[in-house]
Structures are given as C-alpha cells and as structure tokens.
Amino acid sequence: MKNILHIISSARGDLSYSNRLSSLILEKLLQQHTINKVVVRNLIKDVPPYADEVSIHEFYKHPALYDEQSKKLLSYANATVDEVRQADIIVIGTPMFNLGVSTPLKAWLDQLIRAGVTYVFDEQWNRVGQFKSKKVYLAIASGGRNTEGAPDYISDYLKDVFRSYTGITDVETYRIEGTMESGFIADYESILKDFYAVNDLS
Ligand SMILES: Cc1cc2nc3c(=O)[nH]c(=O)nc-3n(C[C@H](O)[C@H](O)[C@H](O)COP(=O)(O)O)c2cc1C
Known part of the structure; x- marks a missing residue:
C-alpha cells in the first residue's frame, strides 16, 4: 500500500494543463488499487512562504537549538x-514559466530542502540524501515545444535537486507541450499511453 503526495502549482485551476495531466497520472496510480492515502497540496491555495532573513537563520540552526519561535518559523517547512x-x-504538476518551474513550486522546494534534514554530509563531506526509494512523477505544461538538444530547466533541474538534496533518483517526466499554439488540442491519452508499460506499480 502506497501513500501519494500530489503537488499542484498552476494558478489556472481547471484550465491548467499541468493540473489536469498530474491529476490523470494520479488517476492511473489509483487504478492500480495499491494506494493507501492521497495528500493533495495545492501551492496556490496554501502558498509556501518566501525564505526571508529570519527564517533562513532558523534553517541554518542546529535542531538542538530550536525554540518555540523556530517551530513557528519552520512550521511550513517541517510540514x-x-x-x-x-x-x-x-x-x-508545474507550468513552464520563463523556461523554469512555477514560482510556488520553487518556493516549495526551498521549504523542503534543508541540510541536516533532507540531506546530511558524511565524513568525506559528501552529501547523503535522506529520502530513498520514493518515486516522483513530473507533469510539465509549456506553451511552446522543447527543441531537441535545448537545455531542460525543469525536468533536469528537478531531477538534480531531488537526487542531490533528497536522495530520490526515480523521477519520471510527462509533458504536455504547445499549449499556446492556435487550435491546440490536449491529447492526454497519447501522452500517457505507455504509463503502465513504463511504470511497474506492483
Ligand atoms: C509568466 C509566463 C511565462 C511563461 N513562460 C513560458 C516559457 O518560457 N516557455 C513556454 O513554452 N511557455 C511559457 N508560458 C506558457 C505556459 O507554459 C503555458 O500557458 C502552460 O500551459 C501553463 O501551464 P498550465 O496550463 O498548467 O497553467 C508562460 C506563461 C506565463 C504566464
């Protein structure tokens, strides 16, 4: 039995292609009957705080030094x-905004990733991610289409962040591209046609 966390980060609600694509991925996972619990975190309704001077100070503190004020400042990050x-x-789910992830998703990552929590250093000062054996699905919507060989500032970036700072290496990417093209029709079925073949959900 698996627990799923669904992160929504487009402000466009039902009009959003990334919200729809990520919801369809969730449906596919639910159809496997192996799911215990689904938590939905909508970053538009539950906006992650920006890292400001005071909260960054708390991020750098050793956990042994946390006080009541720390717990308050770190409450979103800890949750x-x-x-x-x-x-x-x-x-x-994320829209492509100026080649990168959505602003709330970036803010969410900045709340999630923390030295001493999502990763630690070993004796040789190598980072060791603390969250192994999790699977991440990305649902990325972009108005244009990715040109072959162009840098990928969303999928490659997120894969690197998860690998380097959490230890999660299993990241599968689905894209809906060209959403701003005139006459665009969203063909989710073909985007997800190999979902069960690619993903062993047992
Ligand atoms: C501020 C802003 C920046 C955008 N930047 C890009 C971009 O760099 N490349 C691109 O292909 N589309 C870009 N778009 C188009 C969105 O990626 C597209 O509308 C996408 O479908 C949004 O995701 P959503 O449907 O999940 O909201 C941008 C849209 C906005 C509003």
Whole structure:
C-alpha cells in the first residue's frame, strides 16, 4: 500500500494543463488499487512562504537549538518535509514559466530542502540524501515545444535537486507541450499511453 503526495502549482485551476495531466497520472496510480492515502497540496491555495532573513537563520540552526519561535518559523517547512517523508510517490504538476518551474513550486522546494534534514554530509563531506526509494512523477505544461538538444530547466533541474538534496533518483517526466499554439488540442491519452508499460506499480 502506497501513500501519494500530489503537488499542484498552476494558478489556472481547471484550465491548467499541468493540473489536469498530474491529476490523470494520479488517476492511473489509483487504478492500480495499491494506494493507501492521497495528500493533495495545492501551492496556490496554501502558498509556501518566501525564505526571508529570519527564517533562513532558523534553517541554518542546529535542531538542538530550536525554540518555540523556530517551530513557528519552520512550521511550513517541517510540514512539507513530513509530507514528503510519508509519501511513497510524489506527483508534481508545474507550468513552464520563463523556461523554469512555477514560482510556488520553487518556493516549495526551498521549504523542503534543508541540510541536516533532507540531506546530511558524511565524513568525506559528501552529501547523503535522506529520502530513498520514493518515486516522483513530473507533469510539465509549456506553451511552446522543447527543441531537441535545448537545455531542460525543469525536468533536469528537478531531477538534480531531488537526487542531490533528497536522495530520490526515480523521477519520471510527462509533458504536455504547445499549449499556446492556435487550435491546440490536449491529447492526454497519447501522452500517457505507455504509463503502465513504463511504470511497474506492483
Ligand atoms: C509568466 C509566463 C511565462 C511563461 N513562460 C513560458 C516559457 O518560457 N516557455 C513556454 O513554452 N511557455 C511559457 N508560458 C506558457 C505556459 O507554459 C503555458 O500557458 C502552460 O500551459 C501553463 O501551464 P498550465 O496550463 O498548467 O497553467 C508562460 C506563461 C506565463 C504566464
């Protein structure tokens, strides 16, 4: 039995292609009947705080030094870490904004990733991610289409962040591209046609 965390980060609600694609991925996972719990975190309704001077100071503190004020300042960050820790599968929807992830998704990552929490250093000062054996699905919507060989600032970036700072290496990417083209029709079925073939959900 798996726990799923679904991250929504487009402000466009039902009009959003990334929200729809990530919801369809979630449906596919639910159809497998192996799911225990689904937590939906809508970053538009539950906006992650920006890292400001005071909260960054708390991020750098050793956990032994946390006081009541720290707990307050770190409450969103700690809840975010707990949700990821408890999830076996994380489904993340994001629009492409100026080649990168959405602003709330970036803010969510900045709340999640923390030295001493999502990763630690070993004796040789190598980072060791603390969240292994989780699977991440990315659902990325972009107005244009990715040109062959062009840098990928969303999927490659997120894969690197998860690998380097959490230890999660299993990241599967689905894209809906060209959403701003005139006459665009969203063909989710063909985007997800190999979903069960590619993903062994047992
Ligand atoms: C501020 C802004 C920046 C955008 N930047 C890009 C971009 O760099 N490349 C691109 O292909 N589309 C870009 N788009 C188009 C969106 O990626 C597209 O509308 C996508 O479908 C949005 O995702 P959503 O449907 O899940 O909301 C941008 C849209 C906005 C509003």
